Amino acid sequence: MTTVTKRDALKLLGGAALAAPFAGALPAFAARESELNILCWEGYNSAQVLDPFRAAKSATVKAESLTNDPTMINRLRAGETKVWDLINVNNPWARKAMYPEGLIKPLPKAEFEPFFDKMLPQFKAPYRWAMSDDGKDLLGMAQRFGPYSFVVNTDKVSRKTAEEQGWDLFNDPSLKGKYGILESDDWNVFNIFMIAGINPFKVHDAAEMTAFGETAKKVFGGAKLVGDIAAMNQALVSGEIDLHMTGGTYSVSPARADGHPELRAVTPLKGPIDGKGGISWIEITSTVNNPNLSPLATEFLKYVQDPKVAHTVAFAEGTFNPVAQMGNKACFDLFTKEELDAIQWDSLEEEMSRSAEYDIVPDYDKALEIMTSAKRTKG
Amino acid sequence: MSGAATGAPIDGARAIPPLGKGRVDGEAGRVGSGAGLRSGPKIPPDLGLAAEATLPAARGGKGTAFRLSRGALCSLPVGLTLLLGFVAPLATVAAYAFATPKSFDVFRSFTLANFAAIFDPANTVWQSFAWSLGLAVLTVVALAVVAYPIAWGLARSFGRWSGFISVLFVFPLFVSENVRLYGWTLFFLKNGVLDGTLKLVGGAGPEVLYTPGAILFGMVYVYLPFMLLPMTLGLAMVPKDLVEAARDLGASRLLIWREIELPLATPGILIGMLLTFVLAVGAVAESKVLGGQSVIVITHDIEIAFTYAQNWPLGSALALLLTLIVGALSLAALAKLDLDRILGRR
Numbered sequence: 224m225t226t227v228t229k230r231d232a233l234k235l236l237g238g239a240a241l242a243a244p245f246a247g248a249l250p251a252f253a254a255r256e257s258e259l260n261i262l263c264w265e266g267y268n269s270a271q272v273l274d275p276f277r278a279a280k281s282a283t284v285k286a287e288s289l290t291n292d293p294t295m296i297n298r299l300r301a302g303e304t305k306v307w308d309l310i311n312v313n314n315p316w317a318r319k320a321m322y323p324e325g326l327i328k329p330l331p332k333a334e335f336e337p338f339f340d341k342m343l344p345q346f347k348a349p350y351r352w353a354m355s356d357d358g359k360d361l362l363g364m365a366q367r368f369g370p371y372s373f374v375v376n377t378d379k380v381s382r383k384t385a386e387e388q389g390w391d392l393f394n395d396p397s398l399k400g401k402y403g404i405l406e407s408d409d410w411n412v413f414n415i416f417m418i419a420g421i422n423p424f425k426v427h428d429a430a431e432m433t434a435f436g437e438t439a440k441k442v443f444g445g446a447k448l449v450g451d452i453a454a455m456n457q458a459l460v461s462g463e464i465d466l467h468m469t470g471g472t473y474s475v476s477p478a479r480a481d482g483h484p485e486l487r488a489v490t491p492l493k494g495p496i497d498g499k500g501g502i503s504w505i506e507i508t509s510t511v512n513n514p515n516l517s518p519l520a521t522e523f524l525k526y527v528q529d530p531k532v533a534h535t536v537a538f539a540e541g542t543f544n545p546v547a548q549m550g551n552k553a554c555f556d557l558f559t560k561e562e563l564d565a566i567q568w569d570s571l572e573e574e575m576s577r578s579a580e581y582d583i584v585p586d587y588d589k590a591l592e593i594m595t596s597a598k599r600t601k602g
Numbered sequence: 603m604s605g606a607a608t609g610a611p612i613d614g615a616r617a618i619p620p621l622g623k624g625r626v627d628g629e630a631g632r633v634g635s636g637a638g639l640r641s642g643p644k645i646p647p648d649l650g651l652a653a654e655a656t657l658p659a660a661r662g663g664k665g666t667a668f669r670l671s672r673g674a675l676c677s678l679p680v681g682l683t684l685l686l687g688f689v690a691p692l693a694t695v696a697a698y699a700f701a702t703p704k705s706f707d708v709f710r711s712f713t714l715a716n717f718a719a720i721f722d723p724a725n726t727v728w729q730s731f732a733w734s735l736g737l738a739v740l741t742v743v744a745l746a747v748v749a750y751p752i753a754w755g756l757a758r759s760f761g762r763w764s765g766f767i768s769v770l771f772v773f774p775l776f777v778s779e780n781v782r783l784y785g786w787t788l789f790f791l792k793n794g795v796l797d798g799t800l801k802l803v804g805g806a807g808p809e810v811l812y813t814p815g816a817i818l819f820g821m822v823y824v825y826l827p828f829m830l831l832p833m834t835l836g837l838a839m840v841p842k843d844l845v846e847a848a849r850d851l852g853a854s855r856l857l858i859w860r861e862i863e864l865p866l867a868t869p870g871i872l873i874g875m876l877l878t879f880v881l882a883v884g885a886v887a888e889s890k891v892l893g894g895q896s897v898i899v900i901t902h903d904i905e906i907a908f909t910y911a912q913n914w915p916l917g918s919a920l921a922l923l924l925t926l927i928v929g930a931l932s933l934a935a936l937a938k939l940d941l942d943r944i945l946g947r948r
């Protein structure tokens with residue numbers, strides 16, 4: 224007869240307790256038909272966007288939102304390709320970094336390319352940032368985009384002055400203590416170069432780096448505050464600051480929608496990137512090179528192309544942005560006058576045409592180091 | 603004088619061999635579980651777990667070579683959880699600190715380059731360390747001054763209101779720190795609560811926001827409960843009759859405070875100081891939200907290394923250095939504390 228002692232029972236309980244966390248792992252690995260993990264910028268993680276998809280597919284959808292591209296890409300580099308199904312980052316990373324490094328996989332071209340035909344004219348296939356370097360593979364889908372230079376309170380600094388003076392506003396001693404800086408260090412690197420009159424998207428020599436460092440010290444030294452989007456909008460509304468460096472439709476649209484049309488994203492008329500004064504971003508969403516990619520990944524990419532869903536993405540909580548799908552009349556008609564005003568639709572086309580597209584700074588690490596040091600020693 | 607004089611009788615009573623019910627039951631259970639022990643050498647009860655290690659020998663070498671005691675067995679889940687949840691991440695951070703800069707070659711490379719970069723004379727990161735440690739020290743000092751009268755009141759004079767007042771101080775902990783700090787931003791903001799109200803009466807609010815002073819204010823506000831509660835506990839440990847006896851013997855208020863109250867409450871005060879110091883050194887939200895990044899604290903530098911710079915090894919080296927500094931300071935403070943006495947074990 225077999226007797227079960229108290230010790231045996233404890234062993235069983237202990238074993239079960241230890242095994243419990245792994246109990247769900249195997250089935251989860253084996254069957255991912257009803258699960259989707261998205262690594263994205265703020266917006267795609269909103270319940271407004273995800274809940275209808277969850278309900279329609281009876282799926283468990285997890286979305287983690289981060290606020291800078293390098294962090295998301297390095298999550299994949301650190302081995303999280305096994306975790307994520309979709310990654311949503313700014314335009315250059317898919318074709319210039321993630322695809323060459325094997326972190327993402329191409330989309331079926333025949334299935335997805337037709338969606339680009341319904342987008343705004345500048346996104347017609349083959350859309351450069353959605354394609355691999357050799358132009359053969361489709362690496363992702365475009366949706367949200369916008370100009371991103373700086374934001375002014377037009378009651379204090381007119382739109383005309385801001386556009387004409389451009390980045391030189393931040394060289395103006397009379398504005399010392401009257402501006403803020405958005406805490407977005409990759410963009411701040413771009414913009415400090417712009418204020419120094421240097422094209423950020425090229426290799427820089429020692430003299431340019433010195434000018435960058437001096438500009439960084441001066442600009443950070445003259446800033447009233449450095450903070451997140453909420454802090455910037457709050458400071459603009461309260462009158463603590465008149466303008467802030469690094470910002471655009473993405474950051475100011477919530478304040479505009481909240482009844483502050485005097486706050487406006489501005490793109491300078493001219494600047495150091497082949498004459499262009501601003502920088503714009505376009506998000507590209509790609510399928511991760513996950514060995515067990517969820518079939519819902521491509522389903523989700525199709526789902527967000529739907530006019531209604533695209534409109535929801537544009538006005539997901541937190542930040543409001545134009546979407547490429549506004550080229551489709553069915554989508555555009557869903558936007559109210561107030562919504563179009565919040566995303567500065569009236570000047571969007573000209574601002575995009577005055578903006579260079581976000582790119583990779585070859586010597587970003589060095590520039591960031593100099594800028595971080597300047598932040599410490601400012602003033 | 604007072605510590606030894608008051609502690610001796612209590613300590614003496616607790617040093618009496620374990621005749622208390624709990625201890626006897628514990629021993630009985632242990633004896634019952636090992637038959638070999640009945641014929642083995644008598645094990646002094648105070649040896650506790652150490653005695654368990656000698657059990658195989660006592661059984662004449664029979665049975666397993668090593669057997670965990672019940673206590674060790676019961677603590678196994680907690681031990682494993684700590685190992686996986688506490689030691690493993692720390693070990694990973696430590697390993698990353700010695701990995702090739704800007705790589706993910708953890709456990710596959712070994713270099714001191716990250717530390718060399720930190721100690722490079724051209725690197726200004728020392729300023730961030732200085733700000734963090736300096737602000738933490740100032741926070742602790744300010745908290746000691748602010749919390750002492752409140753703690754004294756809670757321990758001595760608030761009576762039946764003490765519980766309610768304690769809850770009032772603890773209640774903010776239920777609200778997210780960031781929300782509370784944004785609340786203060788609205789309070790101090792230009793045209794905000796303070797400035798707006800003062801303008802109504804013809805004045806103007808002080809420009810305190812986005813300054814190191816605002817950071818210090820935020821830290822003192824956020825960490826007040828962590829100083830207050832241990833300090834109250836420390837003050838509650840001071841025997842009232844001792845204070846009354848001193849008063850009867852003619853001691854002044856200042857003398858009673860200096861010679862009786864403060865020395866006897868010191869363990870609680872030190873624990874509060876230690877706790878708030880460790881928390882304050884790691885603070886970052888205050889410098890971001892209230893300080894507008896007017897200073898860069900070391901935890902912000904670590905955050906930048908792990909995010910925008912994507913230099914995990916450098917971030918880990920900074921984190922390891924900070925841990926070592928805080929650990930060394932904490933151990934030095936703990937060496938002066940008798941935790942057993944504070945927790946009432948002897």
